[in-house]
Amino acid sequence: MIIERRDIIRIAAGGVCGTMLTPVPWRLLDDSAKWSQNWSWIPPVPRGERTTKESYCTLCPAGCAIRAACVANHPVRLDGALCASGVAGHTVAYHPRRILAVPKTVPVHGRIGILDMGPRRAMSTLLAQAADAFGGAYLRMPDRDEATLVALADLMGRPRGSLGLDLEHTRTLVSFGAPVLERWASPSRVLPRWRTGELRVVQIEAVESRTALAANQWITDEADALKRAKLEEPAVIVDAEGRPSIAAMNVDLGAIGREGGIVARAPLPWRRVESAAAAPHSIDTLFIDASRAHQLVEWPVVRQWLASDATIVVFAPHESGLTKKAHYVLPVAAPFELVEDVETPPYSAVASYQVSQPLHPAPVVKFTAIDHLNAMLQASGRVPPSVSAPEMIKQRQELMASYRPKVARLSVTTVNVPPSEVEAGGELLLVVARAPDRGSPLITKLYEESGLFAPEHLVRMHPETAARLGVGSKATLLIETQHGLTRRSVLPDPAIRPGFLEITETDVTELCAGRVTAAKARKG
């Protein structure tokens, strides 16, 4: 039999009819649909044993308690009274631009400075010791964490850090520009009592900050503010900038040594490390430990220290505005990767020491700033500090376990307040709005994906101010203060008070020295 082409067609036709009578076409359709639903390119969720780890947050000095829900030993969720940065703190280790490479050589020359951006840690003591070993200076940014208490301590002739605020019993918190309803002191000492109405907040601030808009009373003008404030005793006054004249008002209020006011606080049983004074332009190599990034790096202060041709070396877990200014960047562990410690939180009424256990099972980078510095010390034939950070933390834990300080009651009747400097007014006033730092990959929710916090390239101003400056939306504005200058893109916003410019900074600033400064601005 000769098989013709038609026969082949007949076989095929029979095949098709036969196939229609089998489950195959429908199974193929079904299976293809299921395959397309597999989404195999989406990462699967973790599987494994669920455990909890307890620790403390080290992103800022408040040291809030954390309970981490973990799957297969990796943290998946942080529970606790945590802020926007804290709830995603375990994701900072996964920053897409983590610093991983160690440069082959870092030229260390001339006088060394070590800038500690996370003071009051065991690491701080070690950095200070390393600075001594180099024959250099241990440096810090101006301490704004407990500005009012530091000013009062100075006025009363007491050691810095020896005062606390009995927030647990305060009825009225009068704040001169301090962000008391935002991330200030230990938020869990303020916010729950404020929420129930037990604590009233009187915010004295020229612009409507987040604290001002939520406060019980908002007063825009500092002059005679206290007379207009509705006070319920016990009341206490804090100032964002720590001006002695404002801090001293607590004495007149009778808040010193009283329940709900300023109280004596025991020091910790080890020496408090203070910043050295560095002569202007005396530092040739500046190391910056930015492993804890809660405070802004004030670049005008840094520039004042740097000699010409100075080398800047930054220790950071991931890229940031600060690493862009560095000549060399060295990798360090991210938050929650290693054992860390938190000393007495700002404004705390009692001395405390918290050891924060790591949440991640293994660090991506296991170095810290002191590891790099020790290597450099050894390479140059000098003697590095003998104790490691974990060892020092353990020693301090043991010291705290047996520490029973006696705290005397405070009393003072008058203090001598030095005449306050009159701030030069300017045609414009610049407000630096502090926004959450960009450590967690998810922080885009608050910036790019919602605009809740303004992006850093913008300057917001009232349309009247924009008109006066002759600029419109998206124009480039050159803003200058006594500290430095910056270029930003204009965004008119009627919510900003006329005569004010508002910019956002997240990690390093060219301008700030406190929240409000006189400024000049022009197109360009």
Next chain:
Amino acid sequence: MYGMVIDLDRCTGCGACMMACAVENNVPPAHEGATPRTGITWMRVYRANNGAPFPENRTAFFPIMCQQCGDHTPCVSVCPQNAIETDAETGIVDQMPQRCLGCRYCMAACPYHARYFNWWDPEWPAGMEKSLNPEVSPRMRGVVEKCNFCSGRYHAAKLKAAAAGKREINPADYVPACVEACPTQAISFRDIDKEPPEPDSFQLLAKLETKSKVYFRSQRQWIRDLAEKGIGHA
């Protein structure tokens, strides 16, 4: 029926709720080029202004998520795929990304702009997939997603109750991420049949009669007025 009562006089616009929501629900970080229109924020805090000239100008923050509308759910009525269902027991408007074909009709229908489209496949930085929440299933590109009152936590509460042989969950076990994270406890989550919202509570765009289960409270009249009219994108 679960509902929320949000005290707008206690919201400081800190964004902790937004971050906690993203962590809980496996929402990926922004894709390159994402904007407030294309980003995914199941919970979004809007900045509202009373529009008055200085010195009466005032700002407030509105945390807005899916309002979990009641009978006349705009999104449920328009979905061609039946990918959305209002759960009879909890009242949660449940979005099924697996059934969604991405037509975005529901996004147009939603008066609260509370629905978000996955313009891109989710991408997490290397290693971050180990921190995903196993109780929530990630979505692919091309589907719509929105707040579901943290159903993953509801399931976990049910599981815990069932392990002890109970059918009713312990209310303390079911707390959505935003409620837990809010530092001022501005958001209250509860069974609003058992504990109705306070008499001075109001809904957003109440005249649309969506019978939403998210209520707001404020002593400020301009905020109450705004809730009737609606607020624009900041």
Next chain:
Amino acid sequence: MFRGALFFAVGMTFALAAGWYGWPRAIYRQTAQPLQFSHQVHAEKAGMKCEDCHTLLADGSFSGIPVVDKCAGCHAAPAGTTADEKLLVEKYVTSGRNVPWGVYSRQPDNAWFPHAVHVNLAKLRCEQCHDQHGKSDKLQQVSLNRITGYSKSTIKMSRCEACHAERGVKAGCLDCHK
């Protein structure tokens, strides 16, 4: 005509055979379990019940297939004479590595099946869903669909819906999906 019909029939027969007999064999990839395990031996000789290895944990989640620590509880050293048990002890127990069992009933990620609800509240018995697996002497090969990746015995949504309908239990989207 007859000739045409013959060729047609030939084609049809091949297609029917391929579709009904060939396809099921081709579409599934058979994978053997890493080692043999006899439920029957453990149930009868060792007197164990399902719950001894497949338990509900305190938070309500299901332990699934036990980790090697559970096996190590009795099999720190070989208790019998089989080659499989020797393999278990040498390769897995001593090193603490979990046995990479093939799962017969893995569901997609977005399905939420709570054993606690079905066992504790609905009072279902293991056999009602897992058939006689608990009495089997040998573990079958795992048949995975080459296209979808799911096992042949993965329970489909229609079966869940049918049982829920039969018992009058609510089955809304939220009840079964994440």
